[in-house]
Amino acid sequence: MTSGPLFPHLTYCTRCCIPETQEGVAFDELGICRACQSSEQKIHINWVEREAALRKILDDAKSRAGNNYDCIIPISGGKDSTYQLHVLTKIYGMKPLAVTFSHNWWSESGWYNLQNSLETFNVDHMVFTPNRALINRLAKNSVEKIGDVSWHDHGGVGSYPLQVAVKFKIPLLIWGESLAENSGRASYLDPVHKFDREYFIRQSAKVTAGEMAYDGVTERDMFPFTVPSQEEIDAANVWGIHLGDYLFWDDERQTEFLRDTYGWKETQMEGTYKRYKSVEDVMSGMHDFTCYLKRGYGRATEQASLDVRNGLLTRDEAFALIAEHDPEKPEALDYYLAITGQSEQEFYATMEKIRVPQMRGIDIPVKEKHAKNEERILPFPEQLIQKFNKTDSKRSYLNDL
Numbered sequence: 001m002t003s004g005p006l007f008p009h010l011t012y013c014t015r016c017c018i019p020e021t022q023e024g025v026a027f028d029e030l031g032i033c034r035a036c037q038s039s040e041q042k043i044h045i046n047w048v049e050r051e052a053a054l055r056k057i058l059d060d061a062k063s064r065a066g067n068n069y070d071c072i073i074p075i076s077g078g079k080d081s082t083y084q085l086h087v088l089t090k091i092y093g094m095k096p097l098a099v100t101f102s103h104n105w106w107s108e109s110g111w112y113n114l115q116n117s118l119e120t121f122n123v124d125h126m127v128f129t130p131n132r133a134l135i136n137r138l139a140k141n142s143v144e145k146i147g148d149v150s151w152h153d154h155g156g157v158g159s160y161p162l163q164v165a166v167k168f169k170i171p172l173l174i175w176g177e178s179l180a181e182n183s184g185r186a187s188y189l190d191p192v193h194k195f196d197r198e199y200f201i202r203q204s205a206k207v208t209a210g211e212m213a214y215d216g217v218t219e220r221d222m223f224p225f226t227v228p229s230q231e232e233i234d235a236a237n238v239w240g241i242h243l244g245d246y247l248f249w250d251d252e253r254q255t256e257f258l259r260d261t262y263g264w265k266e267t268q269m270e271g272t273y274k275r276y277k278s279v280e281d282v283m284s285g286m287h288d289f290t291c292y293l294k295r296g297y298g299r300a301t302e303q304a305s306l307d308v309r310n311g312l313l314t315r316d317e318a319f320a321l322i323a324e325h326d327p328e329k330p331e332a333l334d335y336y337l338a339i340t341g342q343s344e345q346e347f348y349a350t351m352e353k354i355r356v357p358q359m360r361g362i363d364i365p366v367k368e369k370h371a372k373n374e375e376r377i378l379p380f381p382e383q384l385i386q387k388f389n390k391t392d393s394k395r396s397y398l399n400d401l
């Protein structure tokens with residue numbers, strides 16, 4: 001099979017398929033991206049020492065906890081957070097408080113995975129769900145501001161577990177995959193520990209809650225997305241780790257293990273060929289499609305690049321898969337247009353304005369999907385309401401706030 005990148009004018013990593021437009025990417029003198037460099041570091045790290053360091057951190061947290069929880073595990077019910085629950089409760093005997101910021105775009109299988117993990121690991125759980133009308137309005141503002149539909153999810157996942165940590169004085173937060181695994185934003189040699197107030201804004205949300213307050217969204221609406229003050233974070237001594245910096249991370253093996261041991265469900269994902277990343281979110285296809293329209297690559301590029309690093313695909317095979325999946329117009333676009341009241345032309349015009357400089361004036365191919373997604377692209381709570389109201393009629397999404 002011969003194939004090449006979709007956008008030959010861009011520089012791509014010489015080893016995988018990551019383009020120069022990925023945020024934070026840096027190529028070394030051989031043209032190799034940071035994620036590929038990390039995958040080499042990963043092989044040479046002494047994981048026995050790292051595991052001993054993890055054990056020490058967890059023992060220390062247990063000894064300080066008293067009657068309080070040992071740690072907070074932010075969970076979505078996805079593959080990573082289910083694996084975090086497995087490792088921390090079954091292997092290390094931690095008593096965590098599970099904390100979920102609900103994006104409220106649950107897929108049916110994602111909702112099952114979340115409930116199944118709570119029942120399986122017997123953990124106490126807190127969830128925060130912003131109201132539907134606010135989510136709908138933020139979806140539009142999010143595309144305008146950051147060229148990505150999911151600001152409320154990034155912002156909420158960054159702020160809500162920190163709010164709970166401060167409020168309940170549970171200082172240790174434990175996330176899953178290392179930031180070094182798929183992105184150029186960190187290195188395995190220098191794991192992230194301390195979380196200042198701006199950490200999550202830099203990592204994913206990009207703009208503050210205050211900057212999202214316009215066009216029918218008020219500052220008051222944004223209160224739940226506000227990160228605690230630096231004084232509050234310092235007073236509670238909040239810090240955190242990524243398990244993937246201490247235990248060798250292998251997406252494929254973990255997925256098989258969770259599926260076979262705990263009945264974790266994979267599902268078809270829009271815009272890619274794998275069935276296990278962000279399965280809990282019906283809008284993940286939009287998240288990835290907007291990245292493609294803005295930066296020239298989507299989820300298939302990230303997953304195929306990881307498969308190349310792991311020796312599962314050749315680079316040519318990866319580029320062929322990317323050409324098939326990244327340009328695919330997701331069904332989730334229809335849902336986005338329904339909840340924002342926009343036309344498809346308006347959406348594409350907004351995306352054109354927010355393209356990175358290297359993609360301006362370039363023809364970005366978009367393909368129609370051949371078949372419907374296996375699961376309905378409608379948030380599961382909405383599906384349930386339709387079922388019990390015995391109606392097929394679309395709800396009016398543009399509720400007044």
Ligand SMILES: [Zn+2]
Nearest residue numbers: 013016033036
């Ligand atoms: Zn690379």
